[in-house]
Amino acid sequence: MLCLTLAQALACVWGLYSLGTGVDAYVQPPTFLGQLPQPIVPYTFRPTKVHLTSGTINNADALVQPSGPSERTGTFSSATLSPGSSVILDFSLDVGGYPVLDFAPITSASGQDATIRYTVSESLAALTPAEGDGFPFKGFAGARFRHEIIPVTPGGERWLGTAIQGGQRFILIEHISGTADVTLNEVGFEAATDVTPIENLPGSFNSSDEYLNALWKAGARTVQLGCASKGSFTPAWQVSAIGTLIQSKNVAVHAKSGSWGEIDFSLSLYIISGSIFTVVKGSQFAPDPGASEFFLILGDSGAGTFSRYSGASVDLPSGALTTGKWHDLKFSVRGESNSTMSVSIDGTNIGTIPYDNASSAGPFGFSAGNDTAIIVKNLLVQDTAGKTIYSNSLTSMSALQDFSTGTNHYGVCFDGAKRDRVIWAGDFSIFGPTIFYSTADIEAVAGSLLLFTGVQDAEGQISSAVLASVNPSEVPTNSWNTDNLYSYIYAVSSANAWYEWYQYTGDTRFLSKWWPAIKRDLAYGHSFLDNTTNLITLSSAAALDFDYYDGPMAGTHIGANAIFVWALRNMAIIADTLGDSVASEYRSTASKIEAAVNKRLFNKSYKAYALTEGNTTVGISQDGNSYAILSGIAGAANSPSSPKAIIEAMRSLNTPFGPLSFSNTTRQLPIVSPYASGFHTWAAFEAGMNDEAIELMRSVWKNQIDVNNPWYTDGTTGEPYRPLYSSQAHGWGSGPTWQLSRYVLGISPASPGYSTWSFAPRTANLTFANGRVPTPWGSIIASWEDKGSEFSMSITPPAGTNGTIVIPGAAKKKVTVNGMIVTAKGNLGLPRGVVSAGSEGGQYRVDVAGSSGPFIITSS
Numbered sequence: 001m002l003c004l005t006l007a008q009a010l011a012c013v014w015g016l017y018s019l020g021t022g023v024d025a026y027v028q029p030p031t032f033l034g035q036l037p038q039p040i041v042p043y044t045f046r047p048t049k050v051h052l053t054s055g056t057i058n059n060a061d062a063l064v065q066p067s068g069p070s071e072r073t074g075t076f077s078s079a080t081l082s083p084g085s086s087v088i089l090d091f092s093l094d095v096g097g098y099p100v101l102d103f104a105p106i107t108s109a110s111g112q113d114a115t116i117r118y119t120v121s122e123s124l125a126a127l128t129p130a131e132g133d134g135f136p137f138k139g140f141a142g143a144r145f146r147h148e149i150i151p152v153t154p155g156g157e158r159w160l161g162t163a164i165q166g167g168q169r170f171i172l173i174e175h176i177s178g179t180a181d182v183t184l185n186e187v188g189f190e191a192a193t194d195v196t197p198i199e200n201l202p203g204s205f206n207s208s209d210e211y212l213n214a215l216w217k218a219g220a221r222t223v224q225l226g227c228a229s230k231g232s233f234t235p236a237w238q239v240s241a242i243g244t245l246i247q248s249k250n251v252a253v254h255a256k257s258g259s260w261g262e263i264d265f266s267l268s269l270y271i272i273s274g275s276i277f278t279v280v281k282g283s284q285f286a287p288d289p290g291a292s293e294f295f296l297i298l299g300d301s302g303a304g305t306f307s308r309y310s311g312a313s314v315d316l317p318s319g320a321l322t323t324g325k326w327h328d329l330k331f332s333v334r335g336e337s338n339s340t341m342s343v344s345i346d347g348t349n350i351g352t353i354p355y356d357n358a359s360s361a362g363p364f365g366f367s368a369g370n371d372t373a374i375i376v377k378n379l380l381v382q383d384t385a386g387k388t389i390y391s392n393s394l395t396s397m398s399a400l401q402d403f404s405t406g407t408n409h410y411g412v413c414f415d416g417a418k419r420d421r422v423i424w425a426g427d428f429s430i431f432g433p434t435i436f437y438s439t440a441d442i443e444a445v446a447g448s449l450l451l452f453t454g455v456q457d458a459e460g461q462i463s464s465a466v467l468a469s470v471n472p473s474e475v476p477t478n479s480w481n482t483d484n485l486y487s488y489i490y491a492v493s494s495a496n497a498w499y500e501w502y503q504y505t506g507d508t509r510f511l512s513k514w515w516p517a518i519k520r521d522l523a524y525g526h527s528f529l530d531n532t533t534n535l536i537t538l539s540s541a542a543a544l545d546f547d548y549y550d551g552p553m554a555g556t557h558i559g560a561n562a563i564f565v566w567a568l569r570n571m572a573i574i575a576d577t578l579g580d581s582v583a584s585e586y587r588s589t590a591s592k593i594e595a596a597v598n599k600r601l602f603n604k605s606y607k608a609y610a611l612t613e614g615n616t617t618v619g620i621s622q623d624g625n626s627y628a629i630l631s632g633i634a635g636a637a638n639s640p641s642s643p644k645a646i647i648e649a650m651r652s653l654n655t656p657f658g659p660l661s662f663s664n665t666t667r668q669l670p671i672v673s674p675y676a677s678g679f680h681t682w683a684a685f686e687a688g689m690n691d692e693a694i695e696l697m698r699s700v701w702k703n704q705i706d707v708n709n710p711w712y713t714d715g716t717t718g719e720p721y722r723p724l725y726s727s728q729a730h731g732w733g734s735g736p737t738w739q740l741s742r743y744v745l746g747i748s749p750a751s752p753g754y755s756t757w758s759f760a761p762r763t764a765n766l767t768f769a770n771g772r773v774p775t776p777w778g779s780i781i782a783s784w785e786d787k788g789s790e791f792s793m794s795i796t797p798p799a800g801t802n803g804t805i806v807i808p809g810a811a812k813k814k815v816t817v818n819g820m821i822v823t824a825k826g827n828l829g830l831p832r833g834v835v836s837a838g839s840e841g842g843q844y845r846v847d848v849a850g851s852s853g854p855f856i857i858t859s860s
Helices: 006-014 210-225 398-402 425-437 442-453 488-505 509-526 558-578 582-600 622-630 643-653 674-686 690-700 735-745
Strands: 043-045 049-054 079-081 086-103 114-121 147-151 157-160 165-178 182-190 204-207 244-247 263-273 276-281 293-298 304-308 313-315 326-334 340-345 348-354 364-368 373-383 388-392 422-424 465-467 747-749 756-759 768-775 778-786 791-796 802-807 815-817 820-822 834-840 843-849 855-859
Touching (some): 043 086, 086 114, 086 210, 165 182, 204 210, 204 735, 210 690, 210 735, 244 364, 263 364, 293 340, 313 348, 364 373, 388 398, 422 425, 422 442, 425 488, 425 735, 442 465, 442 488, 442 509, 488 558, 509 558, 509 582, 558 582, 558 622, 622 643, 622 674, 674 735, 791 802, 815 834, 815 843, 843 855
Parallel strands (some): 756 802
Antiparallel strands (some): 043 182, 049 086, 086 157, 086 182, 114 147, 204 768, 244 373, 263 326, 263 373, 276 364, 293 304, 326 340, 373 388, 747 756, 768 778, 778 791, 791 855, 802 843, 815 820, 815 855, 834 843
């Protein structure tokens, strides 16, 4: 099948386009994870301007070149850096991909040696030489750092990095050593994600408010940077018959080493260059190097050390570890508490290092440190009785699978192009709808759902955080890396992510395949229900939430209870569709929890739901109260309040930079979160408080779309929390994009997959809005305009679909459809395609069927 246009390409994706006949009848959109990949033309992002130069640089502006295909023809100017010089280049927006530096042959009379270092950063404020804005939080074993050193080849080369970098706007190029001048023909990043111009995306939004237009585009751009096609990731490890080559990468852990306790492990190590071999045993190794991270460091003159991060150190005997030679290493980890790690090199005992009360429980992994290249082979892991747990020669591709260091086998959407490149289930209630309304990258959504649902422990908990390069399984097991399983709220959120898939695609075939796993996850959620109180009570790691920096929030709190009710009700709808009688059980459990929440967790002083039961000093949470609205708890007949009143009570969280995630107490850090705020704006729209939702968008996200803001991210002072890890390129903060399309433009699925749709704008003091929404049937093109004396609407839906058009405030006005006046008195004389029309509350409703329109409506 040949897809000729963008609209036809989208239809091809959904399996609904028949060449020459269009859409004949509704069929379920297929799961297309096995479809033939689309051809990808290599594309390079290139700088838009020179921000700053230092030292002697000739023709720096030559590096400002148009982005486009990586293969170029024609003649281009070059820039020359003398020793000690540097240049900062600006890409004007966040970009992601593999760094590219095209070096001309060295012709300098002063020598042939030169070394270049690049450093990248999203913000100018964090562009520190040889550091940049931190390093990836955890996850895929790609770039360990935001900088890299490149010895320049005298003959010239187009150097393409093997470590992906993402979410950066600035790059600093420094000539750090050598006597030769270095001539650069090109600097850029070869894209690993979608590069479609925003205006050409399947979805679009435009309105009378330029701020909101920019905000929609920022979210769309963010999910572009956060999703990648199958096979986009270059393997972090390179396997050959000699062994596995690792160069300055993040620690890679064995995907199913989470249950490994006390172990002995051995391998052969060959240090090609550099000095650091890193070993991890235990879960505390992120976001910074942590208590379970150990280092063998080769020092000057044959000296060296064996040490633990921020812990003890022992010296190596002179010559015990050298470059250019194979060494046999053996490590032993002992003690579940008061743990220790010892090492021997080539049969010589080096010493033992304590964990200093940190636990050794958790995954096992290793890597090459900064500016280090190593080869490893013959890995053997045994328990203390000498029984083999794992063995791999590290000369076959199975090593990449076992340590999740290969390419991504599915399209994926990950946490952040910069931050960690991990698929977080909790993000998808925000992330997913943004994709459906903008990029329509359903391959990446489907791949992400498959990956986190395919990593499930024996208790049924679905992975909250899974690497894009993991090989999933349909068989639950407790052997998964413990870092895959983050928290109760995130695990339960995965069910809501599946609901968004069903709502926007209408697909049940893919859903049916994974339905048993989703049900197991809900059973895991139910296992925390106290049958005496009918409330969810959490402890330990299960009590973590998006605010990892606050640690676990043990007890009975609104967030866990409300999100479980929300998930149960969403899954009951899916169970009905699949003919599963468990739907009635889900609804019954949800009603019991709802009644208990309204009885025990509502606080009259706060006029909202308290963060935790029985504690009157911790205040309220933004996400928990939003979940209470979105789940229906706040609007229930037994509710002591109402959705509108809850939104009003949440104003107590407001700061000049948006509402705090939690009341400003000593329990939680006072932080503004675009993630929690995305649920807040969602709840405000659902409560009918449209102006409130728009004002929240103006306060929370104002810094993120200000190109002159050096940080791009929000905090209570306008600067980010943990600036070296915060990132604008983070899909969980993209809520305004899909909400502007769904509520302000007004297009939403009235039934799963848009076989019936709704066009019901929330004008929110705007004078017009127009846009495009991709659906399985084709695009919906819609617009509305408020001229004061007349309100007009236009929609062109896909053929074969039915829909409802709601004209706001038009109940007592004259309404026309395609130039014909319509009334509420029956269906006689209605325009073609209109099946009914009439007043409904203060609005006017027009139902249409089967026709592709367009329908042009006016009220006056």
